[in-house]
Amino acid sequence: MQQLLRLPLLWVSVVLLTLAGCTSTPHRAPVEDRSVGKSSSAQPSAAGTAITPAPESKPLPGAENAGKPGYYTVKPGDTLIRIAMDNGQGWRDVARWNGMDNPNLIEVGQVLRVVPPGVDAGAVTTRPLASSKVETRPLDGKTPAPSATTAASAPATAAPTPTLAAKDDDDITWGWPSSGQVTAGFDEVRNKGMAFSGKAGDPVFAAADGRVMYAGAGLRGYGNMIIIKHSTNYLTAYAHNQTLLVKEDQVVRKGQKIAEMGSSDADQVKLHFEVRKQGKPIDPAKLLPAR
Template identity: 60%
Template sequence: MNPSRWTSTRTLGLWAVCAAMLLAGCKTVHSPAPVEERATSASQVKPAAAPEAAKPASTPAATSGDARPATYTVKPGDTLMRIALESGQAWRDIARWNGMDNPNVIEVGQVLRVMPPAAETAVATKPVTPPKIETKPLDAGTKPAASAPAASAAASASVAPAVPAKDNDDDVQWAWPAAGPVATPFDESRNKGLAITGKAGDPVYAAADGRVVYAGSGLRGYGNLVIVKHNATYLTAYAHNQTLLVKEDQVVRKGQKIAEMGSSDAERVQLHFEVRRQGKPVDPTKLLPPR
């Protein structure tokens, strides 16, 4: 081969290789860009989960130091009056707490609230001292007004407004409810109070200041019964009376005559007297002053 021709051919080949390399360098290779998730609208943005709301604390059974349960399940033979006595409450309060239209209708298995709702201040039953009435001596020849006894009765039957209970409900000034001897002492299993004997018509007195929460004969085994609530902790029961001298919601004072002794639903004339602390019977002689 002619040397000059071979050189020319080799030069053309090199040019061809260079041209190919240049073309390859000019070509852009497109690789997929990384995917980034973005919200396209506010509605597509998922908010962070909110922390779970704290559950409300359960309603305490009672105030500090009170072991009574907040509810009671009705059993065969129960009446609202007996449930109220056993729970240490006024039957009207229990009826109100449970929205009962007819307190005489309760069903076995029904769950009743027997403590005040958390939103309601406990109903206090401490009596309010009635206002003093100024008395003046009558002029000579002036007869007393005929309406005076009625006014006195109306004053004694006044209803005291609810007032806050004291911190120490055990600070109650007690007195004996009758003057007769104790025939049967307290026995929690057989006799939940004291049997105080006497004659028919003997006076029965309120053992402490309080308010009458029941006066009637609707509780089997108690005859004509008066129940007085003294504060959020204590109530007293006076059973087998011949005559009741007070009405429900009436404020009474320690030593006030509230009934006359009898033998209603009993075999002999006696006063069955109970003291209940938070609904539980306690020995009255441990609270009453020594004779």
């Protein structure tokens, strides 16, 4: 009987000794090492589990050229068409120079070459328009807008272009793009070109010999637009058309009817006409002949 009474007391002693042993060894929670300058390799925690550092962000294409002459860093809201026009280039050429598999997909922070390879970005040069090669595509009125947020079309491919005699900037013969009245003149802040009045269907003419770099409705605020390049330095833009009568890569001549006036992306029928030198808008009135 006494042996049976001693058994519970023995178990109590064992439990008390066990509890005493536990309190003598403090418990430590695992701590992640966030100190600066540690190796990027995984570090084991106190619990024996490896802590994997967050992966480094992948640099965007062309990041090594940021800030260099002849390169442009993509900003929110940019489109390839806008970038090309602001730098006096065709968007297909810009896509080709940058080896873009999908010219409709650009990323904010991406750095793009906006001058031809091998050309000094600080030099003013004039070369034959036929020196560039771009894709020939029929005009369907549904040309997508290459942008920083959408991807939609097949990659651009190089194709031979029609030849156009080389011209120095001073040798370009300019003509009026419309017979309508001038309703707004050039203003560096409010109006980057000239506005002409007219009625829907009135003819729009090429202001000089050149090659069509863009024909479509992919640039917000311009509606159905045509961009013609006349030399390395000069291009013209014709906006708000009702109908486009030329297609990309087509050679046009001064006075040729290229579109019909309209009100696309505008509150009234009009032609918005721009002249750009090396991408910068200039006053067309300084180039156009007296009427």
